[in-house]
Amino acid sequence: MTAQTGRIALVTGASRGIGRACALALAKAGAQVIACGRSRAALEELDDEVFAATGQHATLIPFDITDNDAFDRLSSVLFERFGRIDVLVHAAAISGTLSPVTHHEPKDFDKVVAVNLGATWHLLRALEPLLRQSTAGRAIFLTTGASVTQGRAFWGPYGATKAAMETLVRAWADEIEITPIRAAIVSPGAMRTRMRAAAYPGEDPETLPLPAEIAPLILELADPGKVPPLETISFPDWKLKAAQYA
Template identity: 50%
Template sequence: MEKDFEGRIALVTGASRGIGYQVAKQLGARGAHVIALARTVGGLEDLDDDIKAAGGQTTLVPVDLTDFDALDRLGAAIFERWKKLDILVGNAGMLGVLSPLGHIGPKDFEKVMAVNVTANWRLIRSLDPLLRQSDAGRALFLTSVQAQTCTAFWGLQATSKAAVEAMARTWANESRQTSMKINLMDPGPTRTGLRAKAMPGEIPENLATPAVVANDLLELLRPDVLETGRLFDRVSREWVQR
């Protein structure tokens, strides 16, 4: 396998399963040192085994993304060891309940916003100085078409992903005078546990696998990507504005 990410330091959230697992695995196999964040220790250990088998290296960080103090400390720990960060993949996210907005409980709303929005902001706050130290810092956040369609009963997903899109684009505009590139990707329907929970009637075999999605995602993390503040629709395979 081509080692086109050799020497890069990459942080991936939600790395213990699904798309995040495959992104981390492929980055490690292609030469990056992967800092893998997730709550599930067993999944992180499996990832570590896979990456080591491919000749790569990982640093496992078992953490709940709502432990904001831990996210604040993360930047300092990375600086102490590597002095920089080359890649940030904000993959972790929660679906939350599918419900009319007025029926969503405050705790459910606050939990989804904490994981999908606030955690990503805390990561930006913690890691922005490190990405600026890279010769080609790249950040990519996963989003959903619900941010645009605002489908009935999908209010938590729509609201949180719209906030992520606004946040990523704002950060990109604030970083235009640097070598950093910050973008978004809508992976489309993917064979993940989150998708199965939301759409239990779907036939999984008709959906893209996390490995296929991850392979496309990695192309947006390369140093030669010049787009910033944009959204890539993996299904249409085009940069789109919404």
């Protein structure tokens, strides 16, 4: 038995990168994983790996996170099938075009807002009733470094939407403090992902940690027996502290 045995875990952005690593880690820890992502083929590849490792299949939901009406449909389907959600890991995000603030095309700016901020609100609205059915709901949100959310040249829309997302999550966490739900915000730092490679094409990916390395932190935050802190957790800092006390 592990801390996640019998728990229902939904992961957005599960088709690749950090979301995929989180989904796989939760499945290996015993959770029934609901994997959401844009690519059905990538989700099926994830399911193959989940089945090979656990003998159980994930629940796959190809999902456009900018389709606002889809969130209510998602909530309804999940309630009928599972009745609750124990763990939410919201990893889906886009960086958008890296350019000066005033040079963004309106449609590109609107998409970054829709994916990084709007979808977070829709997700909270749709899934809070399901998280309330858990005896120890855990909601984990992926953000970015403070230097970006506080304002860095060419990262305006991405940094602004991530900063707003953090504020939204903290307000929500304060509102549901009397429930068994607890929220956490994680800044992964530089990792070997497709998003990172697109933003830093000259960087050697071999110098960066693999997304799987964040899995122990996600499992700790999802543990129903522990209460995660609400302040933003930096993965590099957590990894260093964990290594010191190992």
